[in-house]
Amino acid sequence: GEDVEQSLFLSVREGDSSVINCTYTDSSSTYLYWYKQEPGAGLQLLTYIFSNMDMKQDQRLTVLLNKKDKHLSLRIADTQTGDSAIYFCAENPGSSASKIIFGSGTRLSIRP
Amino acid sequence: DTAVSQTPKYLVTQMGNDKSIKCEQNLGHDTMYWYKQDSKKFLKIMFSYNNKELIINETVPNRFSPKSPDKAHLNLHINSLELGDSAVYFCASSHGRDTIYFGEGSWLTVV
Numbered sequence: 001g002e003d004v005e006q007s008l009f010l011s012v013r014e015g016d017s018s019v020i021n022c023t024y025t026d027s028s029s030t031y032l033y034w035y036k037q038e039p040g041a042g043l044q045l046l047t048y049i050f051s052n053m054d055m056k057q058d059q060r061l062t063v064l065l066n067k068k069d070k071h072l073s074l075r076i077a078d079t080q081t082g083d084s085a086i087y088f089c090a091e092n093p094g095s096s097a098s099k100i101i102f103g104s105g106t107r108l109s110i111r112p
Numbered sequence: 113d114t115a116v117s118q119t120p121k122y123l124v125t126q127m128g129n130d131k132s133i134k135c136e137q138n139l140g141h142d143t144m145y146w147y148k149q150d151s152k153k154f155l156k157i158m159f160s161y162n163n164k165e166l167i168i169n170e171t172v173p174n175r176f177s178p179k180s181p182d183k184a185h186l187n188l189h190i191n192s193l194e195l196g197d198s199a200v201y202f203c204a205s206s207h208g209r210d211t212i213y214f215g216e217g218s219w220l221t222v223v
Binding site for chain 1: 145152153154155156157160168170202204211212213214215216217
């Protein structure tokens with residue numbers, strides 16, 4: 001089946017690292033994505049990882065993929081107030097090139 | 113230089129009305145989508161078009177009819193609007209699987 005799960009809330013202190021976790025069910029997923037949605041705004045593609053990779057780093061963002069456990073994580077280093085948003089994990093299931101399945105989103109809030 | 117643009121951004125209308133949301137992409141992508149985001153922020157695909165052909169229709173009521181006049185446009189027409197149609201509708205486009213770009217969303221409120 002096609003299902004993506006992530007916890008609904010995460011609170012971190014400013015300057016700390018944030019780690020947002022996600023699990024997916026489709027082992028044939030080829031691409032996995034992280035999107036960011038700020039209040040009242042659209043979806044911004046943050047990064048994506050191809051299924052044959054274990055890790056991808058882009059400035060403050062690190063994506064880790066454990067394909068065996070079907071687990072994806074997004075680490076944000078030195079979290080800032082501007083990182084407050086909902087973060088969506090998504091997969092492109094192997095059964096269909098033409099859709100992506102989203103998780104429920106994790107709302108990241110930053111404490112001073 | 114907007115990549116995926118959709119109009120209107122906000123729409124308030126009465127139950128029973130018919131309304132359309134327009135979407136255009138200037139990225140040269142061959143696949144376009146409509147997604148719906150409900151009040152709990154859940155995102156679900158509604159339709160996908162590839163080169164103007166409908167390839168995904170995810171059990172959306174017949175009141176919703178997408179139309180793709182060309183590869184760069186995918187419009188969404190909704191007949192007989194119901195309260196439950198209130199949501200944010202996102203248009204998106206892609207070329208291949210690697211990057212899917214979303215528009216800014218259209219906030220539809222049915223009263």
